[in-house]
Amino acid sequence: xxxxLKICCSxxxxxxxxxxxxxxxxxxxxxxxxxxxxxxxxxxxxxxQNMEKERFPDLTGHEKFALGNVKYNISRIHVTAVELPxxxxxxxxxxxxxxxxxxxxLTIDMNWNIRTWMFKDSGRGxxxxxxxxVTAIFSTPLDSAGPASISLxxxxxxxxxxxxxxxxxxGFLHNFFIKYLKKPIHRSLVTNSCPNIRAGIQFxxxxxxxxxxxxxxxxxxxxxxxxxxxxxxxxxFIDLDLKGVFFPAGNYTDSPYVAASLTISDQSDSMLYLxxxxxxxxxxxxxxxxxxxxxxxxxxxxxxxxxxxxxxFGSIIPEVAKYSVIPYPVMLKLMSTEIPIISxxxxxxxxxxxxxxxxxxxxxxxxxxxxFTLNIVANTSISLNIFDQKLxxxxxxxxxxxxxxxxxxxxxxxxxxxxILSYILQTEVIPSANAKLSKGFPxxxxxxxxxxxxxxxxxxxxxxxxxxxxx
Numbered sequence: 001x002x003x004x005l006k007i008c009c010s011x012x013x014x015x016x017x018x019x020x021x022x023x024x025x026x027x028x029x030x031x032x033x034x035x036x037x038x039x040x041x042x043x044x045x046x047x048x049q050n051m052e053k054e055r056f057p058d059l060t061g062h063e064k065f066a067l068g069n070v071k072y073n074i075s076r077i078h079v080t081a082v083e084l085p086x087x088x089x090x091x092x093x094x095x096x097x098x099x100x101x102x103x104x105x106l107t108i109d110m111n112w113n114i115r116t117w118m119f120k121d122s123g124r125g126x127x128x129x130x131x132x133x134v135t136a137i138f139s140t141p142l143d144s145a146g147p148a149s150i151s152l153x154x155x156x157x158x159x160x161x162x163x164x165x166x167x168x169x170x171g172f173l174h175n176f177f178i179k180y181l182k183k184p185i186h187r188s189l190v191t192n193s194c195p196n197i198r199a200g201i202q203f204x205x206x207x208x209x210x211x212x213x214x215x216x217x218x219x220x221x222x223x224x225x226x227x228x229x230x231x232x233x234x235x236x237f238i239d240l241d242l243k244g245v246f247f248p249a250g251n252y253t254d255s256p257y258v259a260a261s262l263t264i265s266d267q268s269d270s271m272l273y274l275x276x277x278x279x280x281x282x283x284x285x286x287x288x289x290x291x292x293x294x295x296x297x298x299x300x301x302x303x304x305x306x307x308x309x310x311x312x313f314g315s316i317i318p319e320v321a322k323y324s325v326i327p328y329p330v331m332l333k334l335m336s337t338e339i340p341i342i343s344x345x346x347x348x349x350x351x352x353x354x355x356x357x358x359x360x361x362x363x364x365x366x367x368x369x370x371x372f373t374l375n376i377v378a379n380t381s382i383s384l385n386i387f388d389q390k391l392x393x394x395x396x397x398x399x400x401x402x403x404x405x406x407x408x409x410x411x412x413x414x415x416x417x418x419x420i421l422s423y424i425l426q427t428e429v430i431p432s433a434n435a436k437l438s439k440g441f442p443x444x445x446x447x448x449x450x451x452x453x454x455x456x457x458x459x460x461x462x463x464x465x466x467x468x469x470x471x
Contacts, residue, residue, distance in 0.1 A: 024259035026244025026280035035271030096139030105130040131160025155194035220291040246287035294336035372407035390440030
């Protein structure tokens with residue numbers, strides 16, 4: 001039972017640490033009925049396998065009869081077969097999840113020993129328990145005082161028939177013994193089922209709490225996947241609103257952005273939907289900008305395709321040729337001067353970057369001399385894909401504009417430089433950025449759940465991942 005519930009709860013509790021429970025989410029996770037049905041099917045199979053492996057404690061006691069007491073000991077109890085023909089999992093709007101296992105049966109092998117003041121007997125036995133019904137309701141209480149939790153709200157177990165077959169020496173007394181063995185077996189099943197489920201829930205709760213909602217992306221940034229509001233349970237699905245906000249690594253300062261309301265269309269073809277808002281990506285831009293990730297230096301020794309020096313620039317701009325008769329190596333310092341702006345439109349993920357490029361000459365004594373500085377406005381687009389439970393991106397430069405910000409070599413026509421500078425950006429900067437984007441960032445922890453056949457669409461204001469899962 002513990003394994004089955006863990007799958008359901010892993011889907012339900014993708015994040016564990018709650019903070020202020022009022023803000024709009026950066027990420028909305030939707031679990032559909034199809035997802036819960038899959039969790040049920042996988043969980044029931046794991047439940048059957050685990051029950052068949054489990055060894056149960058001995059049952060020892062006594063039952064009264066007309067001439068005294070029947071003392072019994074049932075040992076080496078193990079399940080040999082489990083049948084779960086009927087099970088359902090349903091959402092209870094506003095409260096939680098209801099799990100019903102109906103008309104279950106199990107077959108048990110055991111050793112038995114019975115004694116009275118008149119006689120005693122022992123042997124092997126087989127117990128077939130049928131018409132077992134389990135109903136459990138669990139919820140996720142959440143407030144601003146602490147982390148989220150999973151709790152068993154109610155539980156009830158009933159069992160119908162207990163059929164026992166005994167093998168022993170005094171076969172003619174077996175029917176007499178059986179009625180005294182039925183009671184402890186039936187009582188043990190009914191009284192222990194719900195406490196075992198509750199213990200499993202507590203184990204799951206502790207296990208889930210140990211997960212860290214704040215995930216490290218790299219040395220520069222972290223992402224907070226904690227809940228921003230209580231899980232919302234509706235008839236066809238569960239919605240979880242996660243903060244979905246990036247921070248510079250180790251620096252949990254407030255983002256300058258405010259998340260807008262995030263509403264996604266009703267869909268149920270997939271088990272799981274993840275909607276990443278524009279706010280989610282904008283805070284990632286802020287985090288990396290704050291951490292200094294949008295600063296790049298290109299030197300002669302690091303340029304992959306050709307040596308950049310004052311002679312190349314001098315052949316295009318006479319002012320540089322006059323400044324430097326002897327060819328000097330050139331260094332390009334590129335930086336974003338503002339936080340890059342993310343825009344999500346239907347079918348389009350664009351990033352607007354405003355920055356500067358300073359061109360410097362490296363003199364023979366290793367000092368550097370600034371030649372000129374250009375303003376840059378770049379429009380880029382990002383394509384997304386998923387690999388190894390990570391969301392990855394690929395940057396494409398759509399268009400770029402240059403303007404002269406400052407010059408130590410005199411005024412010149414910037415248009416003359418656009419071809420060579422665009423080429424350097426395309427061959428040096430964009431590949432470097434894509435190498436970092438290809439590392440991706442981890443999706444919310446799904447506790448051993450793998451995404452299968454994920455599909456990405458870009459909607460107005462958010463990126464939607466539709467996916468099934470495999471445990």
